Amino acid sequence: xxxxxxxxxxxxxxxxxxxxxxxxxxxxxxxxxxxxxxxxxxxxxxxxxxxxxxxxxxxxxxxxxxxxxxxxxxxxxxxxxxxxxxxxxxxxxxxxxxxxxxxxxxxxxxxxxxxxxxxxx
Numbered sequence: 001x002x003x004x005x006x007x008x009x010x011x012x013x014x015x016x017x018x019x020x021x022x023x024x025x026x027x028x029x030x031x032x033x034x035x036x037x038x039x040x041x042x043x044x045x046x047x048x049x050x051x052x053x054x055x056x057x058x059x060x061x062x063x064x065x066x067x068x069x070x071x072x073x074x075x076x077x078x079x080x081x082x083x084x085x086x087x088x089x090x091x092x093x094x095x096x097x098x099x100x101x102x103x104x105x106x107x108x109x110x111x112x113x114x115x116x117x118x119x120x121x
Contacts, residue, residue: 022055022086022111027075029062034097035080041100051104054111055084084110 028035046052060067062075073083073090082094084107092110097103 023058024055025058025083027060027081029079032079038097
């Protein structure tokens with residue numbers, strides 16, 4: 001119960017200040033073998049992780065036009081490319097999928113450097 005109240009307090013504080021949380025944007029395209037590997041190894045559990053609380057996953061198909069709010073973000077040439085975006089600015093990226101053994105370590109480093117580190121229980 002205390003955790004729910006704390007989460008609501010954080011959400012209210014963020015909305016009051018106009019600050020947006022970070023998000024993990026995955027730039028992908030159909031036929032990408034490494035995207036498929038990410039989908040098999042990480043995607044099923046990501047929403048349940050502490051990293052997801054700090055930076056929810058958002059998928060962007062590179063075969064479609066980029067969303068307007070990502071116009072200033074270069075998706076790069078390789079897929080997948082993971083870009084952590086906070087308040088409309090890129091704060092870090094992971095080019096390619098390094099495998100499940102390294103993905104969370106790299107993501108944690110980006111989130112910690114941006115002040116959005118995952119909460120550890």
